[in-house]
Amino acid sequence: MPRSTGTTATPATVTPRPGVLVGSTSxxxxxxxVKPGHEEAVRETIATxxxxxxxxxxxxxxxxxxxxxARFVLFDGDTRLLFATSFxxxxxAYMEDFASKPLQLFDAIFRHVEGYDxxxxxAAVRDFVLRAQVTATGYGRNYGGTVKEIRKALRVxxxxxxxxxDPAALTALQQPAMQPLLDEAAD
Amino acid sequence: xxxxTDVTAATSICLELDDIQSGAxxxxxxxxxxxxxxxxxxxxxxGRELVRRLHPLVASCRTSSEPARDALVTLTFTxxxxxxxxxxxxxxxxxxxxxxxxxxxxxxxxxxxxxxSPVNWERPFGTPExxxxxxxxxxxxxxxxxxxxxxxxxxxxxxxxxxxWRQDCYQLPTGRTSxxxxxxxxxxxxxxxxxxxxxxxxxxxxxxxxxxxxxxxxGSLPPVPTPEVLxxxxxxxxxxxxxxxxxxxxxxxxxxxxxxxxxxxxxxxMVGRWQSGAPLALSPERDDPExxxxxxxxxxxxxxxxxxxxxxxxxxxxxxxxxRDALDHEMSVDVRLHRLIRRGTSYxxxxxxxxxxxxxxxxxxxxxxxxxxxxxxxxxxxxxWVNDGIFIGAPAEKDALVGPNDGSGMFTIPQxxxxxxxxxxxPFVVTRGGxxxxxxxxxxxxxxAELQP
Numbered sequence: 001m002p003r004s005t006g007t008t009a010t011p012a013t014v015t016p017r018p019g020v021l022v023g024s025t026s027x028x029x030x031x032x033x034v035k036p037g038h039e040e041a042v043r044e045t046i047a048t049x050x051x052x053x054x055x056x057x058x059x060x061x062x063x064x065x066x067x068x069x070a071r072f073v074l075f076d077g078d079t080r081l082l083f084a085t086s087f088x089x090x091x092x093a094y095m096e097d098f099a100s101k102p103l104q105l106f107d108a109i110f111r112h113v114e115g116y117d118x119x120x121x122x123a124a125v126r127d128f129v130l131r132a133q134v135t136a137t138g139y140g141r142n143y144g145g146t147v148k149e150i151r152k153a154l155r156v157x158x159x160x161x162x163x164x165x166d167p168a169a170l171t172a173l174q175q176p177a178m179q180p181l182l183d184e185a186a187d
Numbered sequence: 188x189x190x191x192t193d194v195t196a197a198t199s200i201c202l203e204l205d206d207i208q209s210g211a212x213x214x215x216x217x218x219x220x221x222x223x224x225x226x227x228x229x230x231x232x233x234g235r236e237l238v239r240r241l242h243p244l245v246a247s248c249r250t251s252s253e254p255a256r257d258a259l260v261t262l263t264f265t266x267x268x269x270x271x272x273x274x275x276x277x278x279x280x281x282x283x284x285x286x287x288x289x290x291x292x293x294x295x296x297x298x299x300x301x302x303x304s305p306v307n308w309e310r311p312f313g314t315p316e317x318x319x320x321x322x323x324x325x326x327x328x329x330x331x332x333x334x335x336x337x338x339x340x341x342x343x344x345x346x347x348x349x350x351x352w353r354q355d356c357y358q359l360p361t362g363r364t365s366x367x368x369x370x371x372x373x374x375x376x377x378x379x380x381x382x383x384x385x386x387x388x389x390x391x392x393x394x395x396x397x398x399x400x401x402x403x404x405x406g407s408l409p410p411v412p413t414p415e416v417l418x419x420x421x422x423x424x425x426x427x428x429x430x431x432x433x434x435x436x437x438x439x440x441x442x443x444x445x446x447x448x449x450x451x452x453x454x455x456x457m458v459g460r461w462q463s464g465a466p467l468a469l470s471p472e473r474d475d476p477e478x479x480x481x482x483x484x485x486x487x488x489x490x491x492x493x494x495x496x497x498x499x500x501x502x503x504x505x506x507x508x509x510x511r512d513a514l515d516h517e518m519s520v521d522v523r524l525h526r527l528i529r530r531g532t533s534y535x536x537x538x539x540x541x542x543x544x545x546x547x548x549x550x551x552x553x554x555x556x557x558x559x560x561x562x563x564x565x566x567x568x569x570x571x572w573v574n575d576g577i578f579i580g581a582p583a584e585k586d587a588l589v590g591p592n593d594g595s596g597m598f599t600i601p602q603x604x605x606x607x608x609x610x611x612x613x614p615f616v617v618t619r620g621g622x623x624x625x626x627x628x629x630x631x632x633x634x635x636a637e638l639q640p
Contacts, residue, residue, distance in 0.1 A: 024582040065517035066578075087519075089577045093570065096405060096563050100521035121407035148580025 020139040030132035032113035039078035042112035088146040099125040202379040204248040210261030218358040221324035228271040230347025239636035240341035258325035263624035268318030273640035298591040303618035312620025356532040369464030385486040420628030425556035427621035434545040459505030471498035501579040530555040
């Protein structure tokens, strides 16, 4: 069988992504225009969301488990709305998933912004998101890790503090294997 | 947001099974022998003549007549191939962007780097010379030979079309992959196909997830290549030759395990199933060959009762590539948008049992995917779930078995009282080449054969 000589393969390229990625997390900001006359309604809807389980201060349990935080900011006399978050992973890979899950959670809010009419199909979702999305000019983070890792880290530290409160901790932590934990035990 | 409303319309949609290539929806024969062929078309008239001659070999999902039933023949085209056949520019531009770029151009994105990089691929992969890709899978050698003979006659006396690559494949005597595992177990059910699914706990998927021209899980009609006669009832096909480093894999497990039992367990934890195919989710402690062999039970499970992965690690191969209900509570991903139909086979002889040194023989897997969405199905699963661990909260971990590990890979096995963590994972799979292809419907094949540019 003839073996082709071949030409050089096309060089590998990586498509540039929207949103700045720091470690595992990408910033995601959407800027909307509030529908005229809906200023009060959108403010009320956001207040309702704020008071729902998971969003109440101290709940730390947003229904979307892969975002570090979420903020809705009304500005320019309530004529504009900013939604800003930090998403674990490259959010553009999840564009179709947004329509099916996360965007539904914000339906009550987004129905007060322009360009939203229930997002009947994927093209509409893509259009809605990409028209509103602006990539940050600067973005920094003070900790690495995904939401899952941070939650685990908090659980582990809570457990560690409980260990330290036990009078038997000193003896236990003096095992050679415990040295890294002993180093963290003094303050 | 309201759920998409036009989904209900899909229930009345009838899949045109008599126009869809059998390879798209039908299971491969078992056991199987087969051949993959790649052609280069230098003369478009000859190329179209080849399509005309090969057309009768291709069966639809409904064909029951011999010789089409002798073998599952799938005829596909790369973007360069459609161009070489004289498909008009407007039509070429209507195909998915990833398909138009081709797999080699997507290598950086897909993690095909280093040894797996297109510069190291087997020729003619990654060159613009691969135009037509054909797969023939038969139940036995005699049937395969019959079809091959007809294929050879088809491209005889056709200067301007060259067979440029051939790869034989056959099911190993064990019925398992070169790594020793029963494979191809979990296939999604497709609404309207009449083909039963493998997981009774998974609702059949909308036909538009796999066949172009029908509504998909989002309730939309996915973009269909034009003209409609070319795009409708077609499907995108991903074809990859993956070399498996079986000796390195065995060596690694041997070095990490204190006993043969532990070796088997570590192997199963990496895969998510025991070698027999029995899922860890149903048989976490030991292999259960009866369960593995029972198609009624071996895919009938979810992960909802094991979110921490004590039975089946979240990072295991099977759970990464098909997380079932494991991510549902996170509200960020809809797993039904990332399901794959796989038609993979094995190539090369098995490495004899207990051999831990590389014998230099090429063996591995021909990975074949069929679906309507290259990007959100194959590419999503490869980039987000296999090559990355962000989605399970372990960004440093890739798929331990098939991920592009570089010697610093990690794999966490949850277990009480202390989790086990495998370190310094080398790559066990190397990409030897691949192409993004399009498998048109039968009417579309005729359209291609009769094209008059």
